[in-house]
Amino acid sequence: MKRNEPQGMPKVIEPQLATLAKRPPAHGDWSYEIKFDGYRMLARIASCDVRLVTRNGYNWTDRMPKLRDALDVLPVHDAWLDGEAVVLNAAGVPDFNALQNAFDRRGKGQIVLFLFDLLWMNRTDLRVQPLRDRRAALRELMDQVESPLLRFSDNFTDDPASIIESARKMKLEGIIGKRIDAPYRSGRSTSWIKLKCNxxxxxxxxxxxxxxxxxxxxxxxxxxxxxxxxxxxxxxxxxxxxxxxxxxxxxxxxxxxxxxxxxxxxxxxxxxxxxxxxxxxxxxxxxxxxxxxxxxxxxxxxxxxxxxxxxxxxx
Known part of the structure; x- marks a missing residue:
């Protein structure tokens, strides 16, 4: 898909990171997502360039050519997306060992990118908007995606204790809680928390x-x-x-x-x-x-x- 380099679009965005919490928050409006056991990955789409960047800023695009191709056909002029690269096992649960093997070219697992945030789209900086609006825009975009390699990370509004218990039974790593009224802030933040279920x-x-x-x-x-x-x-x-x-x-x-x-x-x-x-x-x-x-x-x-x-x- 041919695009022009958008003016004002950041060359680099540092990801927002969650703070480890011992228990769910007692106040505020929160939603919860699965804590995927994979590699944090941001995607930058601009001009003829699609890049997949790790949380530490390394360009891993060449290591995930199929994801690059899937992102290249998204119906956007330009975008920054935030997500997690995983490989799912037969039960549909993220398998970190299979992901490492896939990067080492020893495994047959298919790398999938679960997208959970939209930071920029079509010359507009969305980071200042509350999470609920960014997620709504992301869901609308993902409704137009046909590739099985790009998936929307669903959120849950149930009691967090029951979500954690369900995650534990599924042998998941944990859940991430996010303030739905908060903007996107690079670096460690208390508006994102992680609750582990070891x-x-x-x-x-x-x-x-x-x-x-x-x-x-x-x-x-x-x-x-x-x-x-x-x-x-x-x-x-x-x-x-x-x-x-x-x-x-x-x-x-x-x-x-x-x-x-x-x-x-x-x-x-x-x-x-x-x-x-x-x-x-x-x-x-x-x-x-x-x-x-x-x-x-x-x-x-x-x-x-x-x-x-x-x-x-x-x-």
């Missing part, structure tokens, strides 16, 4: 690493049906001095690794193997295809727990 599980500690701190990380495992302990990742303990002392009082060192798949040693770290008797509760985003935890966070040790063959704890 999974939680108990894991066996099979060792620790030491670096500059007394305990650099806990090495976690689960027991497989054959009774062997399988390494699934590590997590920083965030112990206070008292908690660290209590941990060492319970820990029983052993000479050999208890894991059947010993983690690869990293330079500058000391590895201490432990008898697999201490259980910790950990929240995490998801399991990787390699069977390890992604974005794990320790929630503390279990005082009266011992490891069971299913990798959970008995009390």
């Amino acid at each position: 999974q939680r599980q108990e894991f066996v500690v099979g060792g620790i690493t030491r670096g500059k701190a007394d305990i650099d990380s806990l090495l976690l495992g689960v027991f497989d049906p054959d009774g062997s302990l399988r390494y699934v990742g590590s997590v920083p303990p965030y112990f206070t001095s008292r908690q660290a002392s209590a941990f060492f009082a319970r820990a029983e060192a052993q000479e050999f690794t208890p894991f059947r798949n010993t983690p690869k040693a990293e330079r500058g770290r000391e590895y201490l193997w432990l008898k697999p008797v201490i259980v910790v509760e950990v929240s995490f985003r998801e399991w990787t295809r390699g069977g390890e935890l992604r974005h794990a966070l320790s929630r503390g040790t279990r005082r009266q727990a011992r490891a069971r063959s299913d990798g959970r704890a008995s009390h």
